[in-house]
Amino acid sequence: MVEAVRLIDTRERILDSAERLFMAHGYDGTSMRQITGEAGVNLAAVNYHFGSKESLIQEVFRRRLDWLNEERMRILNELESEADGKALKPSQIVDGFFGTMLRMAGDENRGGITFLRLMGRTLTEPSEFIRAFLAHEYKVVLDRYKEALFQALPDVPKAEIVWRFHFMLGATSYAIAGTDALRLVTDWQIEKEDSVDRLDRLLPRLMSFLLGGLRAQLPQFPEEAASDGE
Amino acid sequence: MVEAVRLIDTRERILDSAERLFMAHGYDGTSMRQITGEAGVNLAAVNYHFGSKESLIQEVFRRRLDWLNEERMRILNELESEADGKALKPSQIVDGFFGTMLRMAGDENRGGITFLRLMGRTLTEPSEFIRAFLAHEYKVVLDRYKEALFQALPDVPKAEIVWRFHFMLGATSYAIAGTDALRLVTDWQIEKEDSVDRLDRLLPRLMSFLLGGLRAQLPQFPEEAASDGE
């Protein structure tokens, strides 16, 4: 306990480096040599501690997602018990799901912006086993939130809500993944802010957009063009 | 010309296979052996025809994007000349950009759904040179469309419009990338439709969502909590 300050656990150092490198270069684009090199541990340590590269990335996710998903559940439970049977407001639900995720980025102990960007990228990650793993990790929470939205928006067909949830996830992932990187649209600097400020302002911006989309006028399908138009 | 029907150009076969495999497994996750194997050509053919794997994927994109971006420009020019100085409707602009892309998915000669999904995924692709390449390919068109939105929505701050463009891109990419794959949210089958039908209905759905988000109420930033709205 004397100077255990700088000597972090090998396991943890591997997870930290893996998180950062997977975020920066993707799963297939990151080698175990890079990871152990950056972590300052031996190459064999990954296989000793985690068994394989696949297990490693799963652990990278589990370490953060367990907390995030529990927090989301806790928040939704709390909201529902406060509402006492009445339907929640869509904004409460959206904030519980997406807001909780974005606020996580401000907490370095929970992975901060690095993990958030890794999440954003990985949702469209090509690797099959990662998608399967994430789908499994997320299922319960997603189902609860979808159910809450069904009740909050009784006039919107369920299929429509599911699609819009899908769109919201996409907008959020992309916003996060690109907050410091890609910026296809944003190459001419929007604002000069450091990471924290930027996140502070991203959340309200994103929230407005998501809620606007979620509550938008229902689509007109071509085959139903009979009734009154837009 | 006698039976040149089935004997497609080697170059083209490589591009087709590469497009499909990059879509399915990502850039780093796809080997040149897989590509040439599926295309039924020799391993050395890729380097002979394209020089390198990097040049190959650039050509995969250029083959489709050149047409798409020209079409987008053509449409915007046409809309503006019809409007004769007046501002366009946001829905026209959004449809010109995103609608054109989605309708491309119905055209097998232009890559169809495969290329569209590749696009969706690659926008969050970790590989640096791909991001740089795409940003460059897109710059001119994006700038024109952003400018059109600025004029169509004079009351919305430009920074806000740029962000919302960003969000729209994300929602679209994700919707496309997941149309047949991931489906984190959608694992319990929404509807049973084949690819074409699904795209038919995806477009109006997505368009409603995007326009709802684009025209949403402006965000309230914490530090400006004193005054009403921006």
Add this chain to the structure above:
DNA sequence: GTCTATATCATGATAGAC
């Protein structure tokens, strides 16, 4: 638990015959 050393295999690329 940590290291070195190495096994085994797949990768991108190229040289050179045809």
Add this chain to the structure above:
DNA sequence: GTCTATCATGATATAGAC
């Protein structure tokens, strides 16, 4: 333009000393 054969490298994973 297409093939075979091969190079050089880097990948994941493991065996075994310490």
